[in-house]
Amino acid sequence: MIRRSVLGLAAALLIAAPALAQEPALAAPAPVQTQPLPRVHLETSAGPIVIEVEIEKAPITAANFLKYVDEQRFDGTSFYRAMQAAPNQGLIQGGTNNDPARILAPIAHEATTVTGLSHVDGAVSMARYDPGTATGDFFVSVGSTPSYDAGRSFSIDAYGFAVFGRVIEG
Numbered sequence: 001m002i003r004r005s006v007l008g009l010a011a012a013l014l015i016a017a018p019a020l021a022q023e024p025a026l027a028a029p030a031p032v033q034t035q036p037l038p039r040v041h042l043e044t045s046a047g048p049i050v051i052e053v054e055i056e057k058a059p060i061t062a063a064n065f066l067k068y069v070d071e072q073r074f075d076g077t078s079f080y081r082a083m084q085a086a087p088n089q090g091l092i093q094g095g096t097n098n099d100p101a102r103i104l105a106p107i108a109h110e111a112t113t114v115t116g117l118s119h120v121d122g123a124v125s126m127a128r129y130d131p132g133t134a135t136g137d138f139f140v141s142v143g144s145t146p147s148y149d150a151g152r153s154f155s156i157d158a159y160g161f162a163v164f165g166r167v168i169e170g
Contacts, residue, residue: 038062039168040069044079049140049170051124054163058115061126061134061164064107068095068136073102081139089143093127096136103135110162111150117163119148124165131159140167 037056042049055062068074079094096102109131112118119125123141125148126134139161146152150160 038066040066040165042074042170044170047170050168051165052168053165054115054117057117058110058162058164060108061110061162064104064126064134065124065138065164067104068102073104073136077102085145085147089141089145091139091141091145091148093137093139095127095138098135098137106133106135108132109134109159110164111159112161112163113150115163119145119161119163120166122167123163124167125161125163128161131157134162 038053040051040053042051053062053066055066073096074094077094077096077099079092080097081093082090083093084090107126109128111131117123119141121141121144123145125139125141127137127139128134141148148161149163151158152160
């Protein structure tokens with residue numbers, strides 16, 4: 001009788017062994033929690049504009065813009081230039097208008113080839129002269145303006161303009 005019990009126990013262990021030897025099931029990875037992008041509300045005489053700022057894709061340029069906002073350097077400024085580049089393409093420029101009392105030190109240039117952002121309708125970019133000279137002036141693309149992206153023929157140079165956000169309302 002003992003032998004039969006031992007054989008029965010051995011058979012039960014042989015049957016159960018594969019199930020016991022399996023790795024425990026892994027839980028599905030938790031979804032990555034991403035922080036919402038910061039939004040800046042601009043009050044204009046034509047109504048409010050809301051800009052979503054791409055702090056992950058264009059960290060230098062986005063931080064610069066947010067610093068101007070946080071330090072209230074845009075308060076009392078205006079959109080001072082509108083330009084049509086082609087039918088249904090252009091820009092509206094605003095910011096400090098190079099006012100020495102408002103501008104901060106220039107920032108490094110983040111080309112669209114690095115950030116992956118482009119000048120689609122509503123893109124917000126830093127205005128500049130040469131790469132590395134952007135301060136507190138920015139523009140909003142009206143219509144898709146890929147010619148402002150790095151490496152495009154219209155750009156004043158191969159670097160294009162640094163996109164750092166987009167208009168989501170207004």
